[in-house]
Amino acid sequence: MMATTLAEKIIARASGRQAVTPGEIVTAKVDLAMIHDSGGPRRVEPILRDLDVGLFDATKVVLISDHFVPGDTDEGARILELTRNWARERKVAFYDGEGICHVVLPERGHLKPGMFVVGGDSHSPTGGAFGAYMFGVGATEMAGVLATGEIWIKVPGTILIEWTGLLSPGVTAKDMMLTLCARLGMDGGGYQAVEYAGEAIRALSMQERMTLSNMAAELGAQAGLIAPDETTADWLDAVGGDAGDWHGLATDAGATLLAHHVFDAATLEPQAAAPHSPANAAPVGEAADVGIDVAYIGACTGAKYEDLKAVAAILKGREPASGVELMVAPASRRDQERAASEGIMAVFEAAGAHILPNACGICAGYGSNRLGEGVTCISSTARNFKGRMGAASSRVWLASPLTVAASAVAGRIADPREFMRGDGQ
Amino acid sequence: MTARAFVLGDDVDTDQIAPGQYMAGGIEALARHVLESQRPDFVQTVKPGDVVVAGRNFGMGSSREQAAEALKLLGIAGVVARSFAGIFYRNAINLGLPVLIADDLSAIADGDAVNLDVTGARLRLTDKNIDIALEPLPDNLKAMLADGGLVPHLKKRFAAERKEHL
Numbered sequence: 001m002m003a004t005t006l007a008e009k010i011i012a013r014a015s016g017r018q019a020v021t022p023g024e025i026v027t028a029k030v031d032l033a034m035i036h037d038s039g040g041p042r043r044v045e046p047i048l049r050d051l052d053v054g055l056f057d058a059t060k061v062v063l064i065s066d067h068f069v070p071g072d073t074d075e076g077a078r079i080l081e082l083t084r085n086w087a088r089e090r091k092v093a094f095y096d097g098e099g100i101c102h103v104v105l106p107e108r109g110h111l112k113p114g115m116f117v118v119g120g121d122s123h124s125p126t127g128g129a130f131g132a133y134m135f136g137v138g139a140t141e142m143a144g145v146l147a148t149g150e151i152w153i154k155v156p157g158t159i160l161i162e163w164t165g166l167l168s169p170g171v172t173a174k175d176m177m178l179t180l181c182a183r184l185g186m187d188g189g190g191y192q193a194v195e196y197a198g199e200a201i202r203a204l205s206m207q208e209r210m211t212l213s214n215m216a217a218e219l220g221a222q223a224g225l226i227a228p229d230e231t232t233a234d235w236l237d238a239v240g241g242d243a244g245d246w247h248g249l250a251t252d253a254g255a256t257l258l259a260h261h262v263f264d265a266a267t268l269e270p271q272a273a274a275p276h277s278p279a280n281a282a283p284v285g286e287a288a289d290v291g292i293d294v295a296y297i298g299a300c301t302g303a304k305y306e307d308l309k310a311v312a313a314i315l316k317g318r319e320p321a322s323g324v325e326l327m328v329a330p331a332s333r334r335d336q337e338r339a340a341s342e343g344i345m346a347v348f349e350a351a352g353a354h355i356l357p358n359a360c361g362i363c364a365g366y367g368s369n370r371l372g373e374g375v376t377c378i379s380s381t382a383r384n385f386k387g388r389m390g391a392a393s394s395r396v397w398l399a400s401p402l403t404v405a406a407s408a409v410a411g412r413i414a415d416p417r418e419f420m421r422g423d424g425q
Numbered sequence: 426m427t428a429r430a431f432v433l434g435d436d437v438d439t440d441q442i443a444p445g446q447y448m449a450g451g452i453e454a455l456a457r458h459v460l461e462s463q464r465p466d467f468v469q470t471v472k473p474g475d476v477v478v479a480g481r482n483f484g485m486g487s488s489r490e491q492a493a494e495a496l497k498l499l500g501i502a503g504v505v506a507r508s509f510a511g512i513f514y515r516n517a518i519n520l521g522l523p524v525l526i527a528d529d530l531s532a533i534a535d536g537d538a539v540n541l542d543v544t545g546a547r548l549r550l551t552d553k554n555i556d557i558a559l560e561p562l563p564d565n566l567k568a569m570l571a572d573g574g575l576v577p578h579l580k581k582r583f584a585a586e587r588k589e590h591l
Contacts (some may be wrong), residue, residue: 025565038448039488042457047576051583068449122488122512138490138516144575152565186436187482191511220482222511277436365445385486388440392462 003252005158006225007193010133010249014116015153022157022258025270027150031115034424036101038067038366039120041049041086042079044146045297056149061092062110064101067360072368097359099332102126102214102300106206107334109241113228114249118145123382125194125221127214128213129206131228133193140226156193156222157258158251163200165266170417172310173208174301174380174400176200176213176263178271178281184261185418186279189221192258195251196226200265206235211301215382218278226249239406272378272413273398276386277302284403287380294377295408296389297322297401298329298356300370302380305335307401312339312347314405314419321411329356329363362389371396378407427551428474428502431467432535433460435480439513442484442492456495475499476541476548478533480506484513493517502541505530505548505559521574525559530565532557543570 004019006165012020016027035044040063048054055061063083071077080096087094095104102123105111113131118124120142127134127281137145145151163176180188193214201209209226216224224315226232227250233243273281298312299304320326328348330336336358339345348355356362362369363381371377371390375395379389384396399407402416409419441463447455460467477483477496483506484492493516496504503523507530517524523543527560532555533539535546546559562570573579 025563039490043490050576051579053583073449079449120488122486124488136488136512138488138489138493138512138519140519141515144519144579147579154563182572186485187508187510193516220485220510365440366448370446382487383438383440385438385440387444387462388438 003254005193005251005255005257006131006195006227006249007133007156007158007223010090010114010116011153011155011186013114020155022155025152025154027152028116029150029282030060030118030145032062032110032117033142033145034062034064034101034105034117034119034124036063036067036121037065037079037083039139039142040272041053041083042048044143045086047140047143048147049091051147053147055090055092055146058091061146062105063092064095064104065089065097066100066359067366068095070357075158076367079138097358099334099404100360102210103335104330105401106210107239107332109236109239112236112242112244113232113246114244116153122217123214125216125224126210126214126300128216128223128225129209131226131246133223133225135222156191158193158255159189159214159221160251160257160260161194161196162198162260162262163265164198164262165264166203167265167268168201170402170420171210171268171270172400172402174266175271176265177212177218178273178278178398179268181218181273181278182281184219186218187220187276189219191220191222193223193225194219194221196224201226202229205306206231207304207306210304214301218382249355270400270403270416275382275397276384278382278384278398281398284399284413284415290397290413291376292324292378292407292412293375294371294381295324295326295404296362296377296381297404298327298361298379299381300331301382302401303329303331305338307380308335308344309342310337311401312344314402314416315351315409318409320408324408324411326351326353326408327356327362328353329361330358333358337378365389374415378404379415380404416423426472426474427538428441428476428540429472430476430478430533430535430537430539431471432533433464433477433479436482436485437463437479438486438488439484439492440486443489443495448489452491452494452498455491456498459495459499468499470501471501474502475500475538476502477504478506478530479504481508483509485510488512490520493520493522497522501544518569519575521570523570527557527559530557545583549579
């Protein structure tokens with residue numbers, strides 16, 4: 001047997017072939033299609049009507065409202081209403097206001113290693129953390145998938161990103177990603193498949209792996225894969241999902257790679273990315289004098305349960321510096337409930353944080369809540385493009401949730417390791 | 426009417442092309458704000474037939490296809506860039522907006538008179554008398570673009586399939 005990559009194995013299976021070769025264009029059958037309220041019903045339904053067809057398989061479609069939640073504008077409320085009606089009419093699985101799609105989809109057991117999945121959102125590579133080949137598409141393309149159950153794909157080469165050693169306390173998956181954006185560039189992924197591997201990746205929890213896979217989008221990759229292992233299987237078991245037979249879903253030794261990069265996790269420091277690109281990342285110490293107005297803990301890459309727990313460890317018994325507004329938008333209702341049951345939400349409330357809905361919030365910038373003119377924000381989100389989260393004159397720094405929390409307390413961009421207590425939290 | 430080139434840099438993102446705060450409304454309203462944070466004069470000065478010329482990774486970021494749709498609505502004949510972000514590239518073809526690649530676009534200056542030949546994959550700088558060869562599209566995308574995008578392409582396919590079943 002020829003040595004093949006994980007991406008090739010999944011795409012070969014989905015396209016009904018023995019083997020596929022990078023660069024060839026094949027048609028694959030999708031195992032699952034995820035859509036949200038922005039690119040979903042309001043955009044795909046008119047196309048389905050125009051084509052005069054129904055869904056290829058309603059049991060393989062999951063709809064999640066997150067971009068316009070909580071519907072705080074007239075147009076946003078109207079879009080949510082349309083979304084809810086469509087879910088009823090089309091009889092698809094629907095999660096309404098339960099959290100950000102990339103977090104809700106796996107948390108409700110919809111993803112399984114080896115699946116071939118499309119998502120109507122650019123951060124869909126998140127599914128790669130579970131060993132699924134998942135990638136983002138626009139609404140017209142999604143309508144085509146919903147109509148036919150198929151999509152064309154140019155078989156990607158694999159860029160292997162290996163992380164040796166183990167992360168130090170206070171350093172997270174977000175820091176790994178920000179430094180990758182700086183080192184490889186915003187198109188370093190070249191719309192190929194990125195695969196993360198190595199000791200540091202094996203040691204990461206599923207929620208941290210999701211952050212890595214998610215931000216493969218920031219490298220311009222199509223997918224961000226991590227081969228499934230016991231951690232994946234245990235996590236899926238715990239949420240009532242199905243890991244299936246995941247053994248063998250890995251890149252074979254000797255498979256042809258497009259590139260192989262090696263990074264050392266042990267020496268990585270917390271990072272901060274200056275406005276207006278994740279590729280502007282540098283060790284946080286280089287930004288130490290930057291004063292901030294807003295600290296935002298949110299998004300699919302910065303406000304999952306584990307992020308909230310780590311942030312609370314820093315914020316406990318502390319308050320944001322005078323004049324700093326702290327906002328927390330837990331990534332899903334389940335994660336927020338778990339955090340509440342462990343006293344984590346109470347820490348945020350004691351610190352005077354504004355708790356926002358379980359949704360994309362300011363990260364997507366679609367609602368009425370946006371950063372004002374000239375505001376400097378440090379954010380646990382994935383993108384800091386000019387004008388994305390608010391006024392074109394606002395300035396967004398990206399960092400890990402821990403760094404955002406430390407910065408909120410300091411009133412300037414700060415190294416979280418200076419705010420951590422003795423227990424390593 | 427002479428078509429002109431609008432020359433942009435690398436990494437033009439979809440938040441600049443289609444700002445999120447206008448995403449709840451219709452495409453006509455959104456199209457009035459295309460590129461406003463980077464090039465405030467764009468919407469006022471762009472004319473049907475004009476060509477956007479960009480560096481690397483044009484259209485990076487969000488999957489919102491309104492970025493391609495709004496450019497098309499403004500009459501842009503096509504985008505020529507050194508490279509495109511993957512999702513934007515697919516969205517553009519799906520919506521019938523030509524997107525073509527060439528490695529060296531240094532001969533083109535902002536405001537140059539241009540003539541884009543999509544089927545022949547050439548960009549002609551008419552005043553400078555320079556012809557730039559563009560990479561030809563793969564056959565499947567050529568066919569989709571010729572049909573006007575994914576929806577007309579699928580209509581054609583479905584019609585053919587129905588005929589077969591008769």
